[in-house]
Amino acid sequence: MQAWRGKAKAIKTLRGDPAESYGKIPMYLYILETTYLGTVVKYKKTDENHFLYSFVALDASIRGWDYCRPIVVVDGTHLKSTYEGTMLIASTLDPGGHILPLAYAIADSEYDNSWLWFFEIFKTAFGDRDDMCFVSDRNKSIWNATASVYPEFRHYACIYHLWTNLLRKTHRDTLEVRELFFSLAKAYTVQEFDELMEQMDQINPRYHAYLEKANYEKWSRCHSLVKRTWTLTNNIAESVNNAILVGRRLPVVSLLEYMRKTIESWNEKQNEEGRKTTTILTNKYNEMLEDNNKM
Numbered sequence: 001m002q003a004w005r006g007k008a009k010a011i012k013t014l015r016g017d018p019a020e021s022y023g024k025i026p027m028y029l030y031i032l033e034t035t036y037l038g039t040v041v042k043y044k045k046t047d048e049n050h051f052l053y054s055f056v057a058l059d060a061s062i063r064g065w066d067y068c069r070p071i072v073v074v075d076g077t078h079l080k081s082t083y084e085g086t087m088l089i090a091s092t093l094d095p096g097g098h099i100l101p102l103a104y105a106i107a108d109s110e111y112d113n114s115w116l117w118f119f120e121i122f123k124t125a126f127g128d129r130d131d132m133c134f135v136s137d138r139n140k141s142i143w144n145a146t147a148s149v150y151p152e153f154r155h156y157a158c159i160y161h162l163w164t165n166l167l168r169k170t171h172r173d174t175l176e177v178r179e180l181f182f183s184l185a186k187a188y189t190v191q192e193f194d195e196l197m198e199q200m201d202q203i204n205p206r207y208h209a210y211l212e213k214a215n216y217e218k219w220s221r222c223h224s225l226v227k228r229t230w231t232l233t234n235n236i237a238e239s240v241n242n243a244i245l246v247g248r249r250l251p252v253v254s255l256l257e258y259m260r261k262t263i264e265s266w267n268e269k270q271n272e273e274g275r276k277t278t279t280i281l282t283n284k285y286n287e288m289l290e291d292n293n294k295m
Contacts (some may be wrong), residue, residue, distance in 0.1 A: 018081050021251030029054065032260070038062060040103075040125040041229045043116065043274040053117055056256060057103040057125040060267055066099050068092045068134035071228060072102065074142055075237030080249040085254070086110045087248065091236045096283075099236050100224045101127065101263050106252055115145035123149055131226040136234055137161040154226055158221045158234040159185040162211075169210055177203060184211070186233055187222050187234050195218050 026064040029041040039061030046054045072090050079085045085097030089106045103122050133154040134144045140163055146155050163181055178187035180200050187193040193216075216223040221232060278284060 014053075018083055018251045021253045022083075024206060024253045025051065025054050025256070028256060030060075031046065031215070033058065036060075040121070042121045051108075051252075053105055054115065054256070055103065055105040055106045055118065055121045056254075056259070057122070058260065058263060061100060061102045061263065062125055064094060064267075065092065065126055066104060067095055068100060069229065069231075070129040071231045072134050073231065073234050073236040074134055074136040074146075076142075077241040077248065078150065079106070079252075079255070080083070080254070081251055083252075085252075086114070087244075087259075088114065089237060089240055090118075090122060091240055093231065094270065095235065096270060098266070099239055100266075101259070102242055104259055105156075106255070110139070110141060112141045112144055115141045116148060118190075119145045119149040121244070129154065133226045133228065133230055135228070136237075138165065154224075155218075156169070156224065156232075157214070159219050161233045161234070162214060162219050166207065166210055170204065170206055170286050177207065180209075181211075185219055185221060187220065190222050193220060193222050 014286050026043055033039050033041050036059045038057070040056040040057040040062065042053070044054075046052050055224055069092070072092055074090050076086045076088050079087060086107050086109055088107055088110070090102045092100050092102055094100045103118075103125060105114075105121075107118070119240075128150065132150070133156060134142075134146050134150070135156045135158060137158050143155055146153070159182065162185075163178070166181065179201070182195060183198045184193060184200065187196060197208060197211075200211070211219075214270075217225060219232075221228060243253075243262060244259060247255045247262070248259060266291075273283065
């Protein structure tokens with residue numbers, strides 16, 4: 001017990017007091033808003049004057065959104081500090097194929113009210129665009145919130161999470177079924193999809209029934225009513241979560257600053273890459289075209 005207290009005291013000295021950190025959020029958000037003009041920040045407390053939510057959309061992300069495909073990948077990740085909580089994150093891919101975090105928030109939990117508040121502020125910051133859509137796991141709170149705030153736009157399921165749900169229903173994971181499922185999800189034409197589904201039906205009609213019930217439009221690329229391109233999973237969000245793994249253990253203000261620095265570092269790296277690019281496309285897509293030409 002004495003050793004644990006000593007460790008806790010040392011961490012508090014290095015990182016700051018987790019409880020006091022919540023009281024510093026309003027000032028931190030004010031500094032962000034006045035330093036990075038165009039940045040959108042929001043803060044909400046309970047009736048008892050306790051912290052509830054905080055939201056940040058940096059100006060660079062808001063301006064960058066105009067040049068990205070209108071696909072928003074959404075996820076929540078649990079915090080590991082003393083008071084826990086959840087970080088809600090919306091991200092996309094920039095024109096060079098790099099991850100661009102759009103907005104992030106700290107909330108007490110990942111429930112309906114948290115996500116509803118997040119998307120309401122998100123809409124004030126980013127508005128909406130033609131063919132805009134959302135991709136996430138099948139968290140009902142996320143789906144309920146987008147349906148409420150963006151009722152006219154599509155919401156698609158991460159195919160990896162759909163696959164894990166299929167496994168829970170069938171309790172059978174074979175290489176053949178796995179490859180068939182992901183080929184189905186990634187098929188470019190309905191004809192190709194139907195041929196693959198016939199193979200799936202021959203293996204086990206239960207697979208076909210479950211996937212049909214999940215609604216082809218929600219996960220199949222060829223049935224999608226908007227151009228989702230390669231964004232069939234929420235891997236973008238998972239990558240952001242992994243990048244801030246250390247930050248998730250920090251007091252909330254330190255976490256918010258960790259997130260800002262991470263985004264700034266990524267943007268600087270992409271800007272430097274852009275300055276060195278001499279082709280019409282970025283290096284990533286240019287290399288993909290060259291590889292395709294060799295096939």
